[in-house]
Amino acid sequence: MARYIGKRLIYMFITLALIATFTFFLMKILPGSPIASADKLSPEQRAVVEARYGLDQPLPVQYFDYMFGLLKGDLGISINQFKGANVTDVILSRMGPSAQIGFQGMLLGTVLGILFGMVAALRQNTWVDYGSTIVAIIGISIPSFVFASMLQYWFGLKWDLFPVALWKDGFMSSVLPSIALAMFPLATAARFIRTEMIEVLGSDYITLAKAKGASGSEIAFKHAFRNALIPLITVLGPMAVSILTGSLVVEQIFAIPGIGEQFVKSIMVNDFSIIMGTTIFFSVFLIVVILIVDILYGVIDPRIRLSGGKN
Amino acid sequence: MKNSKILWLLGLVLVLSAFLAACGGGDDTDTGTENTETEETEGAEGAEGNGGEPDSVQELNLIEGAEIPSMDSSIAEDAVAFNILNNVNEGLFRLNEENIAEPALADGEPEISEDGLTYTFKLRDANWSDGTPVTANDFVFAWQRAIDPDTGSPYGPYMMAGTVKNAKEVSEGDMEVSELGIKAEDDKTLVVELERPTPYFMSLMAFGTFYPLNEEFVTEQGDKYASNSETILYNGPFTLTNWDGTGLTWTMEKNPEYWDAETVQLEKINVDVVKETSTAVNLYQSGEKDRVGLSGEFAMQYAEDPEVVKELEPTLFYLKFNQERNGEETPLANENIRKAIATGFNKQDLVDVVLANGSLPANYLVPTEFTFNEAGEDFRDINGDMLPFNAEEAKTYWEKGLEEIGETEVTLELLGGDSELAGKMDAYLKEQLETNLEGLTVNLKAVPFGVRLELDEAQDYDMQNSGWGPDFQDPMTFIDLFVTGASHNLMSYSNEEFDNLVEQAKGELAQDAEGRWEAMAQAEKILIEEDAAIAPIYQRGLMSLQKPYVNNIISHPFGGDYSYKWAYISGKE
Numbered sequence: 001m002a003r004y005i006g007k008r009l010i011y012m013f014i015t016l017a018l019i020a021t022f023t024f025f026l027m028k029i030l031p032g033s034p035i036a037s038a039d040k041l042s043p044e045q046r047a048v049v050e051a052r053y054g055l056d057q058p059l060p061v062q063y064f065d066y067m068f069g070l071l072k073g074d075l076g077i078s079i080n081q082f083k084g085a086n087v088t089d090v091i092l093s094r095m096g097p098s099a100q101i102g103f104q105g106m107l108l109g110t111v112l113g114i115l116f117g118m119v120a121a122l123r124q125n126t127w128v129d130y131g132s133t134i135v136a137i138i139g140i141s142i143p144s145f146v147f148a149s150m151l152q153y154w155f156g157l158k159w160d161l162f163p164v165a166l167w168k169d170g171f172m173s174s175v176l177p178s179i180a181l182a183m184f185p186l187a188t189a190a191r192f193i194r195t196e197m198i199e200v201l202g203s204d205y206i207t208l209a210k211a212k213g214a215s216g217s218e219i220a221f222k223h224a225f226r227n228a229l230i231p232l233i234t235v236l237g238p239m240a241v242s243i244l245t246g247s248l249v250v251e252q253i254f255a256i257p258g259i260g261e262q263f264v265k266s267i268m269v270n271d272f273s274i275i276m277g278t279t280i281f282f283s284v285f286l287i288v289v290i291l292i293v294d295i296l297y298g299v300i301d302p303r304i305r306l307s308g309g310k311n
Numbered sequence: 312m313k314n315s316k317i318l319w320l321l322g323l324v325l326v327l328s329a330f331l332a333a334c335g336g337g338d339d340t341d342t343g344t345e346n347t348e349t350e351e352t353e354g355a356e357g358a359e360g361n362g363g364e365p366d367s368v369q370e371l372n373l374i375e376g377a378e379i380p381s382m383d384s385s386i387a388e389d390a391v392a393f394n395i396l397n398n399v400n401e402g403l404f405r406l407n408e409e410n411i412a413e414p415a416l417a418d419g420e421p422e423i424s425e426d427g428l429t430y431t432f433k434l435r436d437a438n439w440s441d442g443t444p445v446t447a448n449d450f451v452f453a454w455q456r457a458i459d460p461d462t463g464s465p466y467g468p469y470m471m472a473g474t475v476k477n478a479k480e481v482s483e484g485d486m487e488v489s490e491l492g493i494k495a496e497d498d499k500t501l502v503v504e505l506e507r508p509t510p511y512f513m514s515l516m517a518f519g520t521f522y523p524l525n526e527e528f529v530t531e532q533g534d535k536y537a538s539n540s541e542t543i544l545y546n547g548p549f550t551l552t553n554w555d556g557t558g559l560t561w562t563m564e565k566n567p568e569y570w571d572a573e574t575v576q577l578e579k580i581n582v583d584v585v586k587e588t589s590t591a592v593n594l595y596q597s598g599e600k601d602r603v604g605l606s607g608e609f610a611m612q613y614a615e616d617p618e619v620v621k622e623l624e625p626t627l628f629y630l631k632f633n634q635e636r637n638g639e640e641t642p643l644a645n646e647n648i649r650k651a652i653a654t655g656f657n658k659q660d661l662v663d664v665v666l667a668n669g670s671l672p673a674n675y676l677v678p679t680e681f682t683f684n685e686a687g688e689d690f691r692d693i694n695g696d697m698l699p700f701n702a703e704e705a706k707t708y709w710e711k712g713l714e715e716i717g718e719t720e721v722t723l724e725l726l727g728g729d730s731e732l733a734g735k736m737d738a739y740l741k742e743q744l745e746t747n748l749e750g751l752t753v754n755l756k757a758v759p760f761g762v763r764l765e766l767d768e769a770q771d772y773d774m775q776n777s778g779w780g781p782d783f784q785d786p787m788t789f790i791d792l793f794v795t796g797a798s799h800n801l802m803s804y805s806n807e808e809f810d811n812l813v814e815q816a817k818g819e820l821a822q823d824a825e826g827r828w829e830a831m832a833q834a835e836k837i838l839i840e841e842d843a844a845i846a847p848i849y850q851r852g853l854m855s856l857q858k859p860y861v862n863n864i865i866s867h868p869f870g871g872d873y874s875y876k877w878a879y880i881s882g883k884e
Contacts, residue, residue, distance in 0.1 A: 030761070031759065031761045031762040031765055032759065032760065032761015032762060032764065032765070033761060033764070035388075035465060036380070036388050036389055036465070037388040037389075037465050037466065037469070038764060039764055039767075039799075040465075040469055040782070041465055041468075041469055042798050043798075044483060045465065045468045045469055045472070045482070048460045048463060048468065048482060048483070049463045049464075049465050051460070051463065052460075052461070052462070052463020053463065080380060081378070081380055082378070082380060082381070082556065082557050083380050083381035083383070083386050084381065084383075084386070084534065084538070085538065085556055085557060089556075089557070090557050093555065093556075093557045093558070094557065149589060152590065152593055153593065156593065156597070157593045157596055157597050160597075164590070164593045164594050164597045164599065165585065165590045165593065165594060166559075166560075166583050166585075166594070166599075167559070167560075168560075252586050252587045252590075253587050253589070253590055254590070255559060255583060255584065255585040255586070255587070255590055256559075257557075257558055257559040257560075261586075268759070270761065
């Protein structure tokens with residue numbers, strides 16, 4: 001196991017270096033200048049500002065400077081969004097709210113989704129099944145900006161149950177955005193669990209368990225549910241990353257100081273160091289989650305072995 | 312089976328009703344403002360504030376559209392920062408309620424030498440927020456810092472070069488910063504030397520880049536200076552608080568050290584960044600915010616609302632006609648072709664139907680309600696409208712132009728922005744021009760801002776939908792954009808007479824207010840009416856919703872967008 005993880009860590013490092021390299025050069029091809037008032041400045045004046053941020057250096061020099069900085073954990077300074085601010089500080093200050101609503105949304109969505117999916121599978125082709133399918137379809141098909149706006153309008157403005165927006169009332173501020181984020185994992189989990197459960201419930205070993213006299217709930221939880229979880233975990237891992245690292249739409253609508261919105265904006269305004277910093281941060285997160293998911297497979301299903309049969 | 316169909320139907324109805332509810336949302340939002348409606352009728356003009364006695368609680372709740380990129384006055388280059396700087400700091404002059412630059416930190420008008428090149432300012436007694444006095448050296452330090460190439464200030468060189476003595480040389484590293492034309496004679500006397508007489512110099516002094524900085528404090532903070540609200544000193548009507556450097560929220564509090572603190576009535580301004588207009592409107596309706604800017608469809612939806620406030624911005628949008636692309640003359644090198652296009656689209660319909668945000672059709676370059684002479688007359692009154700929409704005339708110009716270039720059909724590319732509004736506007740222009748000018752095909756090219764700048768620089772376009780906002784309060788900020796070789800020209804327009812008039816206005820007429828005004832007006836006439844070098848489209852308007860208890864927020868044509876110094880709350884309780 002330790003050897004497997006060690007090997008994976010080396011691959012992770014190589015993957016990251018490649019991601020950083022690709023992002024760096026792709027980003028430099030982006031049209032436009034990171035100087036906000038570029039349309040007003042003369043070329044000489046622009047050159048002075050560019051020199052301040054080391055953008056006057058040849059590309060390879062900039063690249064190696066950046067990579068060496070990265071090795072030392074230095075993500076550089078923001079060029080135009082938060083001029084002069086340390087990118088690490090920017091990410092740290094923006095990560096909290098994104099992670100909080102992401103975690104809550106993920107938890108709520110997955111738990112409810114699994115519940116809906118299981119009930120639907122166990123009560124196949126009844127109104128319970130159709131009801132949960134409808135919820136799942138709504139969750140997948142309504143774009144999050146419509147859903148978030150609706151939550152805001154009704155629960156915030158009309159019924160005054162939660163804050164309309166802004167990140168000021170602690171947990172209360174996080175309720176509506178979390179629900180908005182929960183819809184997608186809820187729908188996904190419900191659909192996956194339902195399909196898998198139905199398939200598992202029809203398989204031979206369930207029939208055997210039934211024949212042995214195992215109770216209905218025992219079959220449902222111990223046998224069917226555990227096996228139905230595997231495909232769900234595959235999709236939940238990356239989905240967790242995308243939700244925990246922030247959603248542009250939900251953060252914008254609820255005016256939450258999150259990281260997702262920052263990332264998109266940094267690309268639009270060519271804030272190179274923020275683009276790099278957030279990309280690397282997201283990549284590390286994703287790679288780590290994929291590793292955890294791979295380890296979890298083995299825990300859930302011993303048939304899936306991690307280290308090619310040597311373990 | 313039947314049962315399940317009903318369930319499906321039920322689900323469908325549910326989904327649909329949810330959508331309909333969301334769509335209908337806008338119409339019945341007035342229920343949320345019931346409690347304010349009674350106050351509205353009390354105020355004479357509703358949205359303009361009721362002008363009554365100030366309340367005991369003086370708190371204003373505002374929304375900003377973006378984060379603060381930097382509060383360092385040498386580094387700032389965006390609307391948010393300049394707006395806050397205008398309220399928490401102060402320069403030698405400040406734009407007053409009538410948008411005239413009046414002495415602020417300067418103790419009265421400066422002494423100006425006969426050649427108009429040396430200004431001697433006396434400073435009034437004023438303090439920084441930590442109680443230390445503001446001295447002449449604070450100005451010297453700030454200006455030198457803004458022009459120093461090591462600082463990497465975008466606006467320092469932009470605002471000073473060609474105006475303040477030696478600014479260009481210093482910014483390019485050819486001279487020491489100490490050679491910049493600013494000296495502190497003593498703690499209270501500041502001497503500024505200029506490159507050339509600059510009649511609008513006072514209004515420049517109200518601009519953030521020229522504000523003083525406390526040398527000792529800034530040096531002591533080093534890289535940390537202005538990284539959050541604790542690491543800045545203030546000398547304006549308010550101080551900034553609760554700003555962590557990257558957050559979406561901050562507060563401005565009345566500054567007890569401000570020399571004119573007795574004029575300031577607001578105790579506190581709570582600002583939150585909200586980027587989504589629908590969210591901003593909801594916060595306004597819920598009563599959490601007192602003012603919200605309306606964009607796009609929201610402007611249209613609330614146009615008739617009694618709480619709407621309209622402002623006219625001095626920002627002008629126009630079509631640039633590129634006369635030479637990739638070394639070859641374009642059809643736009645022909646004057647009649649340009650005139651045909653300039654008069655060939657209906658601007659009134661464009662602002663009424665497509666923009667619908669209070670913008671004005673523009674038949675001019677220098678915006679209306681922007682600059683005024685000593686007698687208070689608008690510069691706009693001199694030339695009035697030039698080359699207005701006229702489909703008949705356009706057709707005549709067009710036929711003449713086609714004959715001159717020997718073509719029957721012309722295809723032109725129209726380069727524009729990639730926003731929804733820009734798309735709609737360019738589509739409208741295409742439709743209008745193709746209808747009114749037979750044989751013309753307009754190809755639209757929508758690109759992001761950065762790409763547009765690159766294409767502009769490479770002069771790789773035929774027509775371009777472009778815009779400009781002023782940097783100082785003088786017609787020159789618009790007019791000299793188009794002299795031969797100017798960095799904004801980039802369309803091979805060149806007219807010697809126009810260049811000469813601009814040169815005169817900047818040179819020998821600089822101290823002759825009337826003659827200078829005349830020269831600039833004549834230059835504008837040549838540019839727009841005689842040469843049709845560009846085709847003005849519209850002057851931008853801005854609509855906001857503002858609670859009737861908010862009074863006296865002053866909007867400015869350049870520099871900081873608003874002043875809250877004179878604002879107050881009345882009738883909220």
